Amino acid sequence: MDTGRQQEAAAAGAQAREPLDIRDHGSVGDAYQTIGAPFVDDAKMSARHVNVYYGEKHAITDVSLDIGRNEVIAMIGPSGCGKSTFLRTLNRMNDIIPICRVEGQFYLDGEDIYSQDQDTVLLRARVGMVFQKPNPFPKSIYENVAYGPRIHGLAHNKAEMDEIVESSLRRAGLFEEVKDQLDKPGTGLSGGQQQRLCIARAIAVSPEVILMDEPCSALDPIATARIEELIDELKDNYTIAIVTHSMQQAARVSQRTAYFHLGKLIEVGDTKQIFTMPEHELTENYITGRFG
């Protein structure tokens, strides 16, 4: 059966520009070396020797990576390569999946985030997340943004809360569009507006790091451009890690790019260098569109 598949793949490979089967090109041994520069001097978050298992499945193999302060790092790679899983380990969102097991060391400003006395509540307030599909709560726009500040007790009265809501919506570039309908349900906005609302909700608790898991995959090109501008503006105040399927997007918004392949971190480097002079054959194959 395997040989049959290989023959098929070989036949497919014979035709020019046909996508290759990644299973036949992922032959990186378990003891592999990440190419490029996974570590930086001024790291906001660091991950060392990360292994993640879903039950029996080994989803991430020995990944070590730094995320620099106030940088945008893009994580790219074919579907199922573990980039989203890695992102979710950074604020321990994988904790809520019962069969998921995480190994390795994670530091946020040098502090171990998987230690016994680390509170996930505080961690997630510092490391916020924006999801693939816009997921506003079925509440009003105001209540969506006020949700985080409220549970963390960031505002002491109505005026302070109004201030937080307005400034968060402003920074997410949504305030002008919704200022007259703050009491309308957040679910009634368009897809792009909903995603910006989710970003406003995430930044309302003043996180230090924002994780974005394919934030534009459900949006049209105009809404995508709007979010990309926003990411560019946000990077002055926040550290951002973004998972994306769009290589153009990675090239446009990020300073560093990490290429994942079948649970392994193959290559990391300056975005420009990754896209113009990739060193690893797999990276090159991926960014030239030979599989993905």
Place this chain on the structure above:
Amino acid sequence: MDTITVLLVLLALSVAGFFLGRRRSHAVAAGEGGARALHSLPKHYGYMAALWALLPALGLLVLWAVFESSILANVVIGELPDQVQQLPESERGLYFNQVVSYARGAIDAAQLDHVQVTAAEHYRQLLASSARFKALLVSLVAVVGGLLALRRIAPKLRARNHVENIFKWMLFACSFLAVLTTLGIVLSVLFEALRFFQKVPVSDFLFGLEWSPQMAIRPDQVAASGSFGFVPLLVGTLLISTVAMLIAVPVGLMSAIYLSEYATRRFRSVTKPVLEILAGVPTVVYGFFAALTVAPFIRELGESLGLTVASESALAAGLVMGIMIIPFVMSLSDDIINAVPDSMREASLGMGATMNETIRKVLLPAALPGIVGGVLLAVSRAIGETMIVVMAAGLSARLTINPLEAVTTITVQIVTLLVGDQEFDSPKTLAAFALGLVLFFVTLLLNVVALYVVRKYREQYE
């Protein structure tokens, strides 16, 4: 031929219609370049012929079954002598029933007069010829229907659409039947209730504060006044339902939250079926559990605290009814909480909310419409529940809101009014229908409210 045979013949004709129709479609297609020339697949032509053979004949059979007995009765009664014709309707019916019983062989001739025996013979003849005629006519209709369909088969005939249409109408007929049945039940209850209201004024029934349906049969009896005030029953029903819901809603809802949000898969796979067994216990078992275990326990507990507790108390019945409804509330709420998209949980947890905050501020509000709908359905069930209350809550219609006293409910009174030998024109018996009507309206109202709540808030997420 009896009806079963006719039905079998009909089915055989219909199956034959299918094969003939399919073959004929092949035949007509052969002249025009094979099966590709046909508008529909050959089997659709077969279905069409089969349905044309089956449905009209089946309709005729049903009509025949509905009207046969009344037509025959009219014919036979019409031939009876004048003095029988002039009997009052009820006596004439009795007289004719004897004829029918004799014709069926249920009684012997010694109980009948000469006229009845003759009529019975005639009736038997009519029945036999009706059966023969029925078999013949139904088969004829089936054959003609099938042939008509076969004749119409041509490459251009849109048999697929035709068959789809027939199925659509059959489905419509089935749903219409359910509506008609409901309507029939409501009307029959309504008409009996109207008879009751001719004898007892509506205002006495709706606003009367005393319920004692025993009526004096003879003038010299001092039995009871026969007062039909329905308020004590309503209060009793609501009291017991309230106790039940106070148990069932918190316990059911919270176990649903635990099962859907906290429990491990293993715990859930054991616990949920066990809790659902509760729903499978017959209510009569709950009834004697309430009457023999819970009620004495509550009485003793109350006495040790210095309270007077009736041995059949609303509290005991309500408690056990609540336990009965727990799996109902739990199962519905669990489904609804599970239906809230995971993205909501992730969004909230990703903000640094705790599980508890996520449940209270995101999941429950999002699931609220469904939960309210489920709770209202559970209330309908509590109000309609009979067996537990019959056994555990007593029969005395006391107007009280003290759950330690014995009360009675609408359903219990319906049961007691209709159990045993009854005369069907006394207000006492007819009162059961009035109570049924009220019960119907109360549960209908609750269902409407439940539907409204669910529909109004349904689109909140996604």
